[in-house]
Amino acid sequence: MIFKVLYQDSLNEVPIRENTRTMYVEAEDERVIRKKLSERNINIEFIQPLEGAHLDYEKQSENFEVEKL
Structure with missing residues (x-):
């Protein structure tokens, strides 16, 4: 299954949209x-x-690239 993961680059900073x-x-x-x-x-x-x-x-997005874990 494919998932969309929203994340921040740093664990030490407050999340900013x-x-x-x-x-x-x-x-x-x-x-x-x-x-x-x-x-x-x-x-x-x-x-x-x-x-x-x-x-x-989501596949229509130019940034759509699936990473396999």
């Missing part, structure tokens, strides 16, 4: 994503599963 970054990840579930990304020292704000029309919409 303008600094929120996006990553698309293919993984079994949210727990696997959190475990694998914990090594990157990023502040995960939200993980959203993408399916159907929502996934099709």
Whole structure:
């Protein structure tokens, strides 16, 4: 399944909407994503599963690149 991960680059800073970054990840579930990304020292704000029309919409983005964990 493909997930959209919203995150901040630093664990030590207060999250600011303008600094929120996006990553698309293919993984079994949210727990696997959190475990694998914990090594990157990023502040995960939200993980959203993408399916159907929502996934099709996200694929149209020029920044859409899926990372496999």
